[in-house]
Amino acid sequence: MDNISLVSKVSNSPILWLLCGITVGLSVIQAILYMRQCNKTTAQISLDPSIPKKAFRVGLISAIGPAMGVFIVMVGLMASIGGPMSWLRLSIIGAAATELSAANMGAEACGAALGSQDYTLMCLAVSWFGMALNGAGWLLFTGVATPSLDKLRTKISGGDMTWLVILSGACSLGIFGYLNAGEIMKGTGNTIAVVAGAISMVLLMNTICKKYPKLKEYSLGFAMIIGMFFSVLFDQII
Amino acid sequence: MNEKEVLAQWKKSSIRIGSPTNILAALTAFIPVLWLCTKYDCWPPLSTVLTAWGLIAASFGAFYVVEPISYYASLGLSGTYLGFLSGNIGNMRVPCASLALDVTESQPGTIRAEIVSTMAICGSIITNLIATTSAVIIGGAVLSVLPAFIVDGLTKYASAAIFGATFGNFATKYPSIAIFAIAIPILLKLFTGFSAALVIICTVFGTLLIARAMYKKGIVK
Numbered sequence: 001m002d003n004i005s006l007v008s009k010v011s012n013s014p015i016l017w018l019l020c021g022i023t024v025g026l027s028v029i030q031a032i033l034y035m036r037q038c039n040k041t042t043a044q045i046s047l048d049p050s051i052p053k054k055a056f057r058v059g060l061i062s063a064i065g066p067a068m069g070v071f072i073v074m075v076g077l078m079a080s081i082g083g084p085m086s087w088l089r090l091s092i093i094g095a096a097a098t099e100l101s102a103a104n105m106g107a108e109a110c111g112a113a114l115g116s117q118d119y120t121l122m123c124l125a126v127s128w129f130g131m132a133l134n135g136a137g138w139l140l141f142t143g144v145a146t147p148s149l150d151k152l153r154t155k156i157s158g159g160d161m162t163w164l165v166i167l168s169g170a171c172s173l174g175i176f177g178y179l180n181a182g183e184i185m186k187g188t189g190n191t192i193a194v195v196a197g198a199i200s201m202v203l204l205m206n207t208i209c210k211k212y213p214k215l216k217e218y219s220l221g222f223a224m225i226i227g228m229f230f231s232v233l234f235d236q237i238i
Numbered sequence: 239m240n241e242k243e244v245l246a247q248w249k250k251s252s253i254r255i256g257s258p259t260n261i262l263a264a265l266t267a268f269i270p271v272l273w274l275c276t277k278y279d280c281w282p283p284l285s286t287v288l289t290a291w292g293l294i295a296a297s298f299g300a301f302y303v304v305e306p307i308s309y310y311a312s313l314g315l316s317g318t319y320l321g322f323l324s325g326n327i328g329n330m331r332v333p334c335a336s337l338a339l340d341v342t343e344s345q346p347g348t349i350r351a352e353i354v355s356t357m358a359i360c361g362s363i364i365t366n367l368i369a370t371t372s373a374v375i376i377g378g379a380v381l382s383v384l385p386a387f388i389v390d391g392l393t394k395y396a397s398a399a400i401f402g403a404t405f406g407n408f409a410t411k412y413p414s415i416a417i418f419a420i421a422i423p424i425l426l427k428l429f430t431g432f433s434a435a436l437v438i439i440c441t442v443f444g445t446l447l448i449a450r451a452m453y454k455k456g457i458v459k
Contacts, residue, residue, distance in 0.1 A: 010278065019273050023266045027323050028367065030259040031360045034316050037251055038353045038360075045244055045349060055338040055354040059361025062337055066330040067362075067369035069396035072389055074370055075377035083374055085270065090370050092263060093325040102294050109290035110282065121280040128271035129282070130290040136264040137295070137302035142322040143260035145303075147253055149310045149318065156446075161347060163453055168346040169412050170419070170449035171311035172336065174442035176405040177419030179328050181441075183398040185427055193395040197402030202410050205340075216341045220333055220403055227399025232391040 003117055007124050011082030020088035027092055058217050065224040080115060081127070089131060093138045099131055106130030189231045197227030245349045249315055252352075256319025263323055300435030308442045311346070312336060316356045324363045329397045333404040334362040340407070412449070412458055419445045 038052050070090055077086040081103050089099040104114050106127030112118035114127065157164040183190040201223035209216045275281045305327070306318060312332045313321045321331040338344075338358030344351040381389060409416035423441045426432050432440070452458045 010274065015273070016270055019270045022269055023263050024367070026259060026263045026266060027363065030255065030323055031320065031363045033255045033259075034252075034320060034356050035360050037248070037255065037316070038357050041244060041248055041349065041353055045241065047350060047353065051342050051344075051350070052353050052357045055342055055357035056361040058338040058341050059334040059358035059363075060365050061361075062334045062358075063330050063362035063365035066326065066333070066396060066400055067365045069329070069392050070326065070366060071369045071373045071377065072381065072392050074373040075381050076393075078374070078377065087370050087374055088267070088270065091324070091367060092267070093322050095326065095329075098298065101297065105293040105297070106290040109286050109293060121274070121278050122282045125271055125275050125280050126282045126286055126290050128274060129268075129287045130294050132267045132271055133287075133291050134294045134298055135267055137299065138305065138322050139260045139264035139267075141302045142306050142318055143257050143264065145306065146256065146310075146315065146318050147249075149306060150249065150315050152307070153310060157347070161345075162459065163450075164347040165345060166412070166415075166449055166453055166458055167446065168311040169408055170415050170445050171308060171442055172332065173405070173408050173412060173416050173419035174422075174445035175308045175312070175328065175332075175438070176401055176408065177416070177421075177445065178423045178438050178441045179401045180398075180405050180420060181423035181427055181437075183401055184424065186398075190395065190398045193398035194402035194405075197399035198406030198409070201403035201406040205407060206410065213341075216337070220337050220400070223403035223406075224396060224399045227402055228391045228395045231395040231398070232387050235390070236387065 003120055004115065007115075007119060007121060008082065010121060011085060011124060013084075016082075016084035017087070020084040023088055024091045054217075061217055062220040065221045081131075085128065085131070089135070093135050094131070098134070102130045102134040103127040189234055192234050193227040193231040196230040197223050200226040241349055245352075248349055248352060252316040252319065256316060256323075260319055260323050300433070304435045304438050308438055313359075314346075314352050314355050316352065317359050320356065320359045320363065324359075324366065326362075326366060329400050330362050330366065331359050333400055334358045336404065336407070414452060414457060415445060415449045418448045 042049055042052050074086050074090050077090065077099065080100065106129065107114040107119060107123055110123035110126045112123045157167055180194050183194050201219060204219045204222060205216070209219055306322060309321065309327055309332065310318055313335065317331070317335060321327045335355035335358045338354050339346065339351055342354050344354045419441065422444045423437055426437045426440055449458065
């Protein structure tokens with residue numbers, strides 16, 4: 001059997017679903033533990049139980065849009081790194097682009113291109129080590145340093161609650177300013193998606209959603225569709 | 239129990255859940271590759287793995303630290319554990335959490351906000367898991383029937399539209415801060431050769447400093 005089909009056969013071995021499932025399962029267990037903690041605390045502070053439920057629904061619904069993007073990217077990723085690994089990597093930290101670069105750098109260190117005839121099982125192992133080591137960077141840092149991040153925030157806020165709210169807003173603006181700048185630099189199509197997404201979200205939140213607050217939960221999904229619509233339209237016209 | 243005690247207890251148990259699970263996941267993620275090497279006896283030389291690690295760390299290493307710091311204010315304590323274990327932070331977790339805060343009218347930094355953003359992130363994790371799992375089962379079939387422009391739109395523009403929408407929503411609350419938040423990274427990318435991680439640091443902390451100055455002067459409240 002040549003290397004290409006051997007690598008593809010091995011990276012889709014049925015038992016890998018189980019082995020990758022351990023980590024995917026861990027992320028589900030963590031989410032369940034946190035939901036239990038939320039329930040307990042909701043009762044403790046006698047918060048209206050409909051509020052956490054509503055928040056859960058907002059997460060569930062608003063994630064549909066971006067998850068459709070993940071769905072499609074995943075189908076592409078499966079072709080290059082196999083089904084089980086794509087499932088593992090996209091269910092935990094790491095976006096498709098990050099994982100593909102890690103896999104490629106592993107291949108490069110091995111002296112073969114990903115998916116080529118020279119890409120042996122050993123190279124596959126280097127790619128997989130690369131992805132696991134890369135993911136471990138974020139997981140270990142947050143696993144160890146998150147309590148210090150909380151102290152850092154408390155220190156920067158200095159106990160001033162008004163400032164803390166602005167601080168959170170400013171940090172989010174900063175990080176999304178960065179993410180949007182990256183998209184804008186990619187070209188006109190992406191810039192249109194950013195601008196149309198931003199304008200439609202602002203309009204939705206301040207007009208229709210003011211009148212029908214129930215629709216707020218769907219606003220992000222609508223804004224995403226509108227943003228994409230204008231970009232695709234632009235691509236079709238040009 | 240007063241709110242302060244509840245918040246302290248919340249933090250303690252959030253750490254007790256999040257810290258071991260994230261560290262454990264870093265380890266269990268190696269199980270597939272260990273199986274591969276053992277089963278097919280294809281252990282790569284240590285030097286090759288180290289070379290790969292070096293290449294990867296040079297590109298991503300700074301993000302391991304910069305991203306958790308930058309996202310912390312929007313994710314909160316439990317949200318940081320959840321977000322960095324489940325990934326898709328910018329395009330999914332933060333947008334969901336901040337919309338949930340808006341919908342439920344919760345103030346950041348309060349216990350209510352912690353509960354709301356945690357629940358929203360948990361909800362989004364379920365959706366993401368359904369998406370990745372169904373991609374495995376029906377992905378190929380769905381992709382072959384979807385028109386090319388939809389596939390193209392989703393792969394190229396979904397993130398951009400979400401980033402724009404989330405930014406727009408924050409920008410209506412603090413328009414004067416938003417101008418700097420978008421201008422700083424664009425200028426840095428155009429006129430400096432800064433690495434991506436350095437651009438994030440300058441953007442987040444630059445925006446934070448400007449916000450602080452505006453707050454002191456009473457321009458934002």
